Amino acid sequence: MTLPLDTIVAPATPLGRSALAIVRIDGAACFDILQRLTGGEVPPARHATLVRLLHPEPIDECIAVVYQSPHSFTGNDLVELTLHGNPLLVERVISACVSLGARMAEPGEFTERAVLNGKIDLVQAESVADLINARTTLQAKLSLSNLEGVLSRKAAAIRAVLLDVISRLEAALDFSEEGYEFITTAETRSRLETALADTSVLADTYRRGHATREGLSAVILGRPNAGKSTLLNRLVGSDRAIVTPIPGTTRDIVRETIEIGGLPVTLADTAGLRESADLVEGIGIERAREAARTADIVLYLVDATTGLAGEDRQELTVLENVLLVYTKADLAPTPADALSISAVYDHGIDKLLRRLDELVRERFAAPEGSLVNERQRLAVAECQAGLRAALQSAEAGMDEQMIVVDLYRAANALGVLTGAITREDILTEIFGRFCIGK
16 A cells, blocks of 8 residues: 655756656656656556647657556656756756646655665665665675665565564463463574574674675885885775885875775875884874774785784784785795785786685675674664573563563564564665765
8 A cells, every 4th residue: 555645756867968867756646747747648558658738838759658556666656757867957846846736755765665665675675775876796686686675585585484483472371361372482592592593693794795885995005115015006096105215105005996806995105114203104104004903904014025024013013804925926936935016017916816815705895695884783682682581481481471571572673674663763774875866
């Protein structure tokens, strides 16, 4: 059943000159607006129909597609007009629609209506935005899987178990005086333990899911003249960082993003690590260390002509996720099992990229149906907390009513995750980040 909402209009394609542009009209008056714009009958549903727009003068010839409720993206009556891609034409059509009773859509309002009408859930709605903003194939694949409901089905399956246990425990409470047992204590504990295990597996997907959605950070670290800027330029494919034989050339962090292992990875070239009396260089060195502490991957470069020094070993003791790389392999020998490169002669660069590709895919690439944002993580964490409390109550032999309270807490958390339980502040937060027209 659709909701009685007013009529909205917005461009569904980016502004700018192009071959085509789409204007979307949604709501109870959209067919009437189309009829008044064309001066003719409303075309049959789901048929691409050539129409001439007039208001009152000719605006454009376009293709109109009509979707009748509930068979549309939003679940409402909806019209999509495909115009010639001139921003002036788009503006004139939207102005005409507004003058005929529509209003400009808010960001994400079409997708919000789809959620409110039960066409998609909140996880799928978030995946719409993620799919639009995906920069790599793996990001698009994860977003598409969640748009198709993989994550939602995992959460719904756990919630269905909880609601079934709740219904049985409540039935036992209702008929406690008659002595009926609708679920045994052992069965309650077993089903809750399984639900908690499934929820924990889901929670564990967040690290990879968030990394896949947001991308990774990789810091190139090492002593002065270890070849950090040269390596950045080689990986990026342009002279992004200044390269000179003078130690301390890099004072601040230089960042560029490339695709590695199917994910966007932001590489950071940093100041050479050394003791320095220069105030500006000292700030740069501290920023380099801070960036390395928070990075997903650290490429620590060692100059083969000087070898692994005590200063290097000291830096490496406080770092995690480090890939040790010997540079200038064309000038000096390196350890037999070391990852060695010569950025000047391209020696070992392909091997380094393959190793990084493997590292990203093994540690960070997310499986389908992963949690991808903080809202989702918090909802699942709340479900875990409710389940743990319910299990503690069951193990302590407490009354069914105490167990049911915690189970409702867990089930409601999964309801908030998918939108089975909606809150206005959540909707505002999610759809406020969408583009207008989506």
